[in-house]
Amino acid sequence: MDFLQQLKKKALLVETSFEQFLPDESAYPAIIHQAMRYSLLAGGKRLRPALVIGAAECVGGKPEKVMPTACALELIHTYSLVHDDLPAMDNDDMRRGKPTNHIIYGEAMSILAGDALLTLAFQLIAENIKTAPAEAVTRVIQEVAKLSGSQGLIGGQVVDTMSADETINAETLEYIHHHKTGALFKAAIRSGASLTEASDKQLQALTVYAENLGLAFQIVDDILDVEGEAVKIGKPVGSDEKNKKATYPALFGLENARHKANMAADKAITALDIFGSEGEFLRNALHFIINRDH
């Protein structure tokens, strides 16, 4: 089975679980549940939940054991996109080839739908107590909150927002990417491992993998924005440049950016050396991220 088939299989498991964990579309007040579902079910590769599951499998766990937390990570990712797209933030009208949440539901409902997705995410992680020890669950909540918070995912968005009209240096660019993308990848991978009683050595190796995977992902994302075709990534090509957003190719040149991505990829792959065939999905995930064209 190639990586896209493996990923699709995991994505299907996750999407089936959304139905189980999300309030019904008709549940009162219906409009917020429609708005939450609109963005959550708008597609996407389900990479973060797949990484939760992949990390669990890497240390001998089954997908069912970590499913509420896998779904929670996708909820957090989705809430951050919904809020980032708001007029007061990036003011994006389109995402994944569809109108953004606030275009369909209005700004107020979009803010509230983001809040509700974030809140539900923590409820879901807490519900993981059904299949994992309570101590591990509370540790995962602490860590996911920290990596999603003002010094994690949100911190990255803060610096990104403040830098939108400025020339930034390499240090700031790396802060943004490390926090906007890396933090949630790290949260996903460490959560999957922690809920499955990974050893300290395993957790440390997976952390190195996660950090470098996140870095490679964001560099490639920046490169695709320069090279890609609008139809493939579902938003106007060059939109980051138009908004004067900092990108790796803008700062280092295309060739150097590609080199940085490959170096991060090497570190990530090496970190997985302690795992045998059970690390296959995470290895393939890395190759996919480096080589994708959309």
Next chain:
Amino acid sequence: MDFLQQLKKKALLVETSFEQFLPDESAYPAIIHQAMRYSLLAGGKRLRPALVIGAAECVGGKPEKVMPTACALELIHTYSLVHDDLPAMDNDDMRRGKPTNHIIYGEAMSILAGDALLTLAFQLIAENIKTAPAEAVTRVIQEVAKLSGSQGLIGGQVVDTMSADETINAETLEYIHHHKTGALFKAAIRSGASLTEASDKQLQALTVYAENLGLAFQIVDDILDVEGEAVKIGKPVGSDEKNKKATYPALFGLENARHKANMAADKAITALDIFGSEGEFLRNALHFIINRDH
């Protein structure tokens, strides 16, 4: 010691703990931590954390045992005010006699500061594992998330927002108040009791108390908006009416609204009958809420 002294003592404990739990104002990126602190430290009675502590004391617990969760409830309350004040929502410029968060920090930072307060709240509850059993902590997280989510606090704000320009019926008004105010009071009181190993009977009594306290609080709030003086409550008198917001006095008349508040108060007091002097703070809290003039 009268109630205001008791409340002030608890508020001081809570505010001291904020310093321990919040990222430093200078922590990078400083602007978000300043925005978070601006609204969190803008004053307020700290009623929700005081109720967490009061409920814990009611079943024999000490304030220290529930402090991270007490602070978390104030963080959730504050995030909801910050987001509610946004131009896309209630568009309020003033709160507690000061410019609202978005007036000082701008819309983007205000959205992110709200998100960060909400996220930090769950991190704090999880950190309560240091003084309470992990199983109780995960149950509290589930419950606080549910009561703050799309069918709790946020659900109340959704219906309130949708009803802003409409004539609403009593059922809708009660839904709004039950969720916008009642849900968080209930979360506060049940959390304090759950983390202190309350019996089922104690938890049930405190739940009845909480629900009726929340109802009484919101009715009195509506009455104060009609009767109050601008200088005392820190926002323009009649602002709810101006925005065509639903209120108890508007729907039932002032006399009937006052009667409803008193009925709720009676139910709340009766529920506390199983407690002796350890229920004093919660009894006083109710009398204070019913009789306050701001």
